Amino acid sequence: MKLLNYKNINLAYSDTGKGTAIVLLHGFLENSTMWDFFAGEFAKKYRVITIDLLGHGQTECLGYIHTMEDMADAVHAVLHELRIRKAIFMGHSMGGYVALAFAELYPDMVKGIVLQNSTSLADSDERKINRDRAIKAVKQNYTAFVRMSIANLFSEENREKFADEIEALRNEALKTPLQGIVAALEGMKVRKDREVILHFAPYLILLVLGRQDQSLIYDEHAGQVEGTDVKFVTYPHGHMSHIESRDELLKEVLEFFKNC
DSSP states (O other): OEEEEETTEEEEEEEESOSSEEEEEOOTTOOGGGGHHHHHHHTTTSEEEEEOOTTSTTOOOOSSOOOHHHHHHHHHHHHHHTTOOOEEEEEETHHHHHHHHHHHHOGGGEEEEEEETOOSSOOOHHHHHHHHHHHHHHHHOHHHHHHHHHHTTSOGGGTTTTHHHHHHHHHHHTTSOHHHHHHHHHHHHTOOOOHHHHHHOSSEEEEEEETTOSSSOHHHHGGGGTTSOOEEEEESSOSOHHHHTHHHHHHHHHHHHHHO
């Protein structure tokens, strides 16, 4: 990872391969290492940029709250440093929220968006309450919160199958500072509804959802693509399609990139 001085903090990113730029944005409690397999595959044909978002991985915290716009501005700083004028964005969960915030702030820089286990919808009132509960829980028992959160991202049937991957993810998640976790939860809680982008974007969008996803309930989020040209793909598992349906997702996304 390379470090960029951004607003007096270290902002970590990687840059590999050549060709059309693909920007990979990780989710909450994750960091750039979640993309290791996909980044390696993509770099065979594309220029791949991974970024540790604010308060995650090797990127430091900016404040008590990291809005999706704050994170998008940090992504923009990396692309400016690398002199990249246009890119395809792939975001997992929170990374998808950041991709949409980026698309709103810097629309001319977007060639396409993959929303992987993510949504354009704002948090419901119930979801906002759950964010507040999560903030309280992580302050009370950081380790227990992180360990439980990671397991719940997988469908029940896959938790034993991917036990090693879950443990590796937990170890990475436990590197996330308390301030980074709270700031992200606060930022996700107040994020805007950006469903309008799905309807009017001049570029291609791919939405990936899992039917057993407990973080983004399928029935609550499938409807956002109605009346749009968004390509919609579903997998039978949980929130971690890049692990639970890895090969299928890789094939789908590579085909999508070709059409952007």
